[in-house]
Amino acid sequence: MPYRTIIEPFKIHSVQHIDMPAAEDREAALQRAGYNLFGLHADEVIIDLLTDSGTGSMSAAQWGAMMIGDESYAGSRSYERLRGVVEGLTGMPEVIPTHQGRASERILFSIVAQPGMVVPNNTHFDTTRANVEFQGAEARDLVIAEGRDPSADHPFKGNMDIGALRETISEVGKDRIPLVMVTVTNNSGGGQPVSLENLREVRAVCDEYDIPFYLDACRFAENAWFIKTREDGYSEHSPRQIAQEMFALADGITFSAKKDGLANIGGLLVMRDAEVAAQCRNLLILTEGFPTYGGLAGRDLEAIAVGLDEVLEEGYLQYRIRSTEYLAEKCRDAGVPIVWPAGGHAVYLDAKELLPQIPQSEYPAQSLAVELYRDGGVRGVEIGSVMFGTVHEDGTEDPAQMELVRLAIPRRTYTQSHVDYVAEVVLSVAARASSLTGYRIVEQASWLRHFTARFAPIAG
Numbered sequence: 001m002p003y004r005t006i007i008e009p010f011k012i013h014s015v016q017h018i019d020m021p022a023a024e025d026r027e028a029a030l031q032r033a034g035y036n037l038f039g040l041h042a043d044e045v046i047i048d049l050l051t052d053s054g055t056g057s058m059s060a061a062q063w064g065a066m067m068i069g070d071e072s073y074a075g076s077r078s079y080e081r082l083r084g085v086v087e088g089l090t091g092m093p094e095v096i097p098t099h100q101g102r103a104s105e106r107i108l109f110s111i112v113a114q115p116g117m118v119v120p121n122n123t124h125f126d127t128t129r130a131n132v133e134f135q136g137a138e139a140r141d142l143v144i145a146e147g148r149d150p151s152a153d154h155p156f157k158g159n160m161d162i163g164a165l166r167e168t169i170s171e172v173g174k175d176r177i178p179l180v181m182v183t184v185t186n187n188s189g190g191g192q193p194v195s196l197e198n199l200r201e202v203r204a205v206c207d208e209y210d211i212p213f214y215l216d217a218c219r220f221a222e223n224a225w226f227i228k229t230r231e232d233g234y235s236e237h238s239p240r241q242i243a244q245e246m247f248a249l250a251d252g253i254t255f256s257a258k259k260d261g262l263a264n265i266g267g268l269l270v271m272r273d274a275e276v277a278a279q280c281r282n283l284l285i286l287t288e289g290f291p292t293y294g295g296l297a298g299r300d301l302e303a304i305a306v307g308l309d310e311v312l313e314e315g316y317l318q319y320r321i322r323s324t325e326y327l328a329e330k331c332r333d334a335g336v337p338i339v340w341p342a343g344g345h346a347v348y349l350d351a352k353e354l355l356p357q358i359p360q361s362e363y364p365a366q367s368l369a370v371e372l373y374r375d376g377g378v379r380g381v382e383i384g385s386v387m388f389g390t391v392h393e394d395g396t397e398d399p400a401q402m403e404l405v406r407l408a409i410p411r412r413t414y415t416q417s418h419v420d421y422v423a424e425v426v427l428s429v430a431a432r433a434s435s436l437t438g439y440r441i442v443e444q445a446s447w448l449r450h451f452t453a454r455f456a457p458i459a460g
């Protein structure tokens, strides 16, 4: 068949206005926000690639299902519907709704983690790390070496380093490892997938030491698509079969329905162990709500139940992964350094490589993110030393491994011309990269500082 453009497999049913702030308005917004893009108002942003979380468009079927949401406080029909969908997909009987992924993390780690313990993960997402550390435990990242090198070409750069996992277990002792977690896809490591082969190896190690194995499954469907297209033996499997095989290897999952649940809010904590689930439910009631709604409206549960089916449609996943790759190719073909291969939900620009004149102590990825907004109103997010640097008590800092700017693509929201515009902005900033200068932090919080820190430009 001749090559055909992979088109958006949907037509637009309701539209939202995009504001077009002028250059001087963007400059004023930057100053007001202390050069922190989290401080911008939505009407100051032209294309918002801050996150793919909760920012997608729901389908007509999801909106329709919301109309039959059952708002019963206990035993809601909508919960039963969602429970059935989740159990069918994961094979796990204990299905606990939460208001979003980090609520699942907080509840799980409050139950299983204690001071002195170590939680291995390929790469912890920032809220996952914060929730582990909040319990006094250590969050240890054990992704394979290729996963730390933006330009290393490998089909599964999110894989866990099995040797490092074994070393950690023998160093720490299995009793101080409450669970092993693998994040699919590996968001903080460039949205890179994990192979089924690697998940099987993690499972085998966990079996050997009798340690529970959990998936952070936020982007499970995107991971399944990468397995289908990259791992030997899976090209004829449906995304659902692959996802089921992934879940069959795990003892439990944390999940943010704001990603591959195709919903605007919601999360899940799902597991096989009824005893741990009972403890989790007791905590859930304290802060989230009764176990059949977990802090969500019944209509939200309906939207997630439908979303979990739609996200596994082949046409959707093919378009989804291709549209991210399309932006990545435009950047790479113009010589802009990016994490390669493209991630599932985002393109990650490599600011360390693009801005060698800015030392890591002056936050090159922050500088690049600010400049993309200044140039074209495109909002990405810094994933570098602002987010993941280690701040010591004396105020000194260890930089993060990588200095990335993530351009996360909301699901079913932007069209190809929006993506073309984003590429134009990236290329325009890259063309004058050598003139960019760094930033210093003038105000910061002690937890998750990237959300609220204020910056000042360092004059060139």
Ligand code: F0G
Residues within 6 Å of the ligand: 050, 051, 052, 053, 100, 101, 102, 103, 125, 127, 128, 183, 187, 216, 218, 255, 256, 257, 258, 266, 267
């Ligand atoms: N785990 C991963 C891998 C995530 O990417 C996120 C959220 C969470 C857990 C927490 O889920 O937001 O529902 O509480 N990631 C968003 C992002 C915020 O922009 O990448 P949540």
